[in-house]
Amino acid sequence: MNEKDKSEVLLNYRLAYRSESNVNWCPALGTVLANDEVKDGVSERGGHPVIQKKMMQWSMRITAFADRLLEGLDQIDWSNALKETQRNWIGKSVGAALFFDIQDHPGQIEVFSTRPDTLFGATFLTLAPEHELVDAITTAERSEAVAAYKEKAASRSERDRMADTKTISGCFTGAYALHPITKAQVPIWIGDYVLASYGTGAVMAVPAHDSRDYAFAKHFDLPIVEVVEGGDITKESYDAKSGKMVNSGFLDGMDCMNAKGKMIEHLEEIGYGKGATQFKLRDAIFGRQRYWGEPIPVFYENGIPKTLPLEDLPLTLPAVDAYLPTEDGEPPLARAKNWTYNGCPLETTTMPGWAGSSWYFLRYMDAHNETEFAGESTVAYWNQVDLYVGGSEHATGHLLYSRFWTKALYDLGYITFDEPFKKLINQGMIQGISAFVHRINGTNTFVSAGLKDQYETHPLHADVSFLQGDELDVEAFKNWREEYKSAEFILEEGKYICSREVEKMSKSKFNVTNPDDIVIKYGADVLRMYEMFLGPIEQSKPWNTQGLSGVAGFQRKFWKLFHRDGTFAVSDASAGKNALKAAHTCIKKVGEDIENFSFNTSVSAFMIATNELTELKANNREVLEPLVRLIAPFAPHLAEELWEKLGGTGSVTHTTYPQHNESYLIESSKNYPVSFNGKVRFQLELPLDMDKDAIEKVVLEDPRTLEQIGEKQVRKMIVVPGRIINIVIG
RNA sequence: GCCUUGGUGGCGGAAUUGGUAGACGCGCUGGAUUCAAAAUCCAGUUCCUUCGGGAGUGCGGGUUCGAUUCCCGCCCAAGGUACCA
Known part of the structure; x- marks a missing residue:
């Protein structure tokens, strides 16, 4: 074995390895595009056609860790x-690998199936159009149709292919496989519902028990053979994993779950299959055709990839004359002069964003x-x-x-x-309200939102800063990018109107709003507390500033608790019972909410306490001082200021967090809602320590109860002490 | 399409274990204050109503004395779908 072969073998086991994978290639731009940058088969910028192209890439063997x-x-x-x-993403499924011989062809087709028990129902095979055997097995008379179908499939992205389950398309190769057990002829088709990147890129189609195979078989009039009882296969496929085996030779009469193991055993005996585990997870492509990214420390000696020795690291990005691909489509690093190591060429792709983001937090420990x-x-x-x-x-x-x-x-x-x-x-995503302009396909003409249905158009993001309401500042848009300089616009009533959509706030969607203005107008504490007050942390919502003034008003009111006529005035006298209750209710609630990451309700608790203390005119240190410590994580600047005025030393963040005193919170009575057939009719104030029987007696004697009952009978009475009273009448 | 999450007043949202739906805030309406405005304060604010009540937590069913909460079936929105990170 020569050095090159050794290297190839090793790469099959290494964590980082090179392999061919599909990318979105835009010939006009000479570059690879992210799925994000491709819309309906054309590049988002410029509208150039994009095709699927195989490219040699570095990958990381994440599947070894599945x-x-x-x-x-x-x-x-x-x-x-x-x-x-x-x-679900890792997508572990347990089943079998099966091998089909090909008639008049030396190779075999490997398929993976989670239902080897249904093998007797396999009436055709479907290969992904990109499957490596397609060209070799296609017969002469089918080659033209197959080539045309392959070309069509290459123009669709994987996502489109997955999303579109309504259009059924496929093409017969003219070739036949042999059923591993019955040796019957099984036609081999290609179809774009089979993805090259999942499994072996080939499926054994069992139309009676898989809905996509069923649709395919119906569409092309292929045989459907029932092998598991339980459904009506004249109407739809029966996909459930239960039932008795039929039409399946030695499996007949078995339950399909047991048949699965039996079939695997049999396949292993005859050498046409084996138990196997399949993951949906794919290895992660690690090369990018961009300039900005960590350069990959690999050089090629006689075409063999070798890593740079540690003492020559770090490898830094070279200077280039333009951050663009070369004329012949090489990555930007190929523009660099002397991008070599000891005379050997260095790798020209760079690492993806996820390389750094995967371990930055480790470096932060010891930066x-x-x-x-x-x-x-x-x-x-x-x-x-x-x-x-x-x-x-x-x-x-x-x-x-x-x-x-x-x-x-x-x-x-x-x-x-x-x-x-x-x-x-x-945490939920803050969303923005994106703006879209609509470009007529194949032109540089943009049509206003109200008129777009009259043309074949394509939506493109416009920066929200170009908008007044929904109207676009056309000049600002034209100056945005070189390609829009010569753009033309079809207006409605003299205006260009954009369509709007709620999406995650992101630079790539041009819907970002900057909070600096809010900090200038209200201060950082108000912005901070308002963000907490917006709603539960894990919930996404569009950014809006409608409620800001409420938080600003609250912080003013909180400040006023410590002041009389604008001067600091806090009393050392002990606080009243109600003030203590208000403060300690708040301390308890905020303490619990922090543990639950429920910051919106803690802000509400602060507002309630502040309203109550204002009402009570309570300015006692006994209640205000713990509240300052309590609010410090929510409004740190405000808290520090008040802490200093209270005579505290050092930062308020270095004091202990307040604990509530349960004895201030004890209630002695409860205002019970009294319902009849589940509808609340009146309230009744009763001591909390009153037991069930006593409550029942008092309620039944109440004149309002008698009035509700009237001529009717009391059927049932539900009393939950401390909560509710419900009387069922009828 | 598939996976995940969510849907409650005009708006953001609250509601412990199935126990008074709408806390708190915005907005709105009316009032006080002001020459006026801002700010502030007070009152009201789910909808319908014949003023007795009735309806109501995306839609349609179910379980229960009682459902925003549990179950079944749908609809809609957001996020992801492997090169945005």
Whole structure:
């Protein structure tokens, strides 16, 4: 084996390896585009056609960690929703790999199926149009049709193909496979509902028991054979995993769940299959055709990739004459002069954004360490991130990649934990109201929103700062980008109107609003508290500033508690019972809310206490001083100022957080709602220590009860002490 | 399409274990103060009503003495869908 072959073999096992993968290639721009930048088969910028193209890329073998990424979820304190998203993304399924011989062709087609029990019902095979065997097996008379179909499929993105379940398309290759057991001829089709990137890129179609295969078979009039009893296959496929096997030779009469194991055994005996586990998770592509990104420290000696020695790191980005791809479509680093190591060419792709985001939090532990990313004692001290607050949009990207990266570093012995974030809270996304202009396809003419249905158009983001209401400042838009300089506009009533949509606030959607104006007008404390007051932390909502004045008013009112006629005035006399109750109710509520990350309700609790204390004219140090300490995390500037005025030393953040005193909160009576057939009719004030029987007696004697009952009978009486009284009459 | 989350007044939202739906704030209406305005303060504000009540937490069912809360079926919106991070 020569050095090159050795290197190839090793790459099959390494964490980082090179392989061919599909990318969105835009020939006109000479560059690879993100899915985000492709809309309906054309580039968002410029509207140029985009095709799927294979490209040699560095990848990371995250699939080697699939099982550990699943198991690790059980040890971390994340929301079930997020864990579920990751589980589904990893998508573990247990089934079998099956091999089909091909008639008049030496190769075999491997398929993965979670239902090997239904093998006798496999009436055709469907391959992804990109499957490597397609060209080899296609017969001469079918080659033209197959080539045309492949071309059509290449113009659709994977997402389009998955989303579009209504249009059924496919093409017969003219070739046949042989059923592993019956040796019957099984026609081989290609269809774009089979994705090259999942499994083996080929499925054995069992139309009777899989809905997509069923639709395909109906559409192309292919045979449908029932092998599991329980449904009516003349109407729809029967996908449930229960029922007796029929038309299945040695499996007939078995329950399908038992048949699954039996079939795998049989396939292993005859050498046409084996038990297998499949993951939806794919390896992560690690190369980008961009300038900004960490350069990959790899050079090529005689075409063999080799890593740079440690002493020659770090490798820094070279100077280039333009941050653009080269004329012949090479990445920007190919523009650099002398981008070589000892005369060997260096890698020209750069690392993706997720490379850095996967472990920045580890470097933060020891940011000034020049010799390693974090020293041993530092890692031991800081350990995992205790609480990570991040949006759920990162669920299957950053939050999975960083778990993978952490596990890899743990295996290498650099860190002592293999999960990065112990507890995670998904804060909701602040959304923005995006603005769209509508470009007529294939032109540089933009049509106002009200008229867009009269043309074939394509929506494009416009920066919200160009809008007054929904009207676009056309000049500002034209000056935005070179390509819009010559744009023309079809107006309605002399105006260009944009359409609007709520989306996550993001630079790429040009719907960002800056909070600086609010800080200038109201101060940072008001902005901070208003953001908390907006709603539950995990909920997404469009940014709006309507309620700001309420928080500003509250902070003024809170300040006024400490002042009389503009001068500081706090009394040392002891506070009354009601004032103590108001303050301690607030202390209790805020304390609980902080534990639950329910900041919107703690702001509400502050408002209630402040309103009550204002009403009571309570300016006693006994109640105000603990409230200052309580509010410090919510309105730190305000709290520090008042703390100083109260004569406190140092920062208020260094004092202890207040604890409520239960004895100030005890209630002696409850205003019971009294309902009849579930409808509240009147209120009744009763002592809280009154027992069920006594309550029943008092209620039944109440004249208002007698009036409600009237001629009717009391059927049932429900008394929940401390909560409710319900009388069922009829 | 698939996965995840959510839907309660004009608006943001509250409601412990199934127990008074609408806390708190915005907005709105009326009033006080003011030459006037801002600011501030007071009162009201889910809808309908024949003023007895009735309806009501996206829609349609169900369980229960009682459902925003639990169950079944739908609708709508947001996020993700592997090169935005």
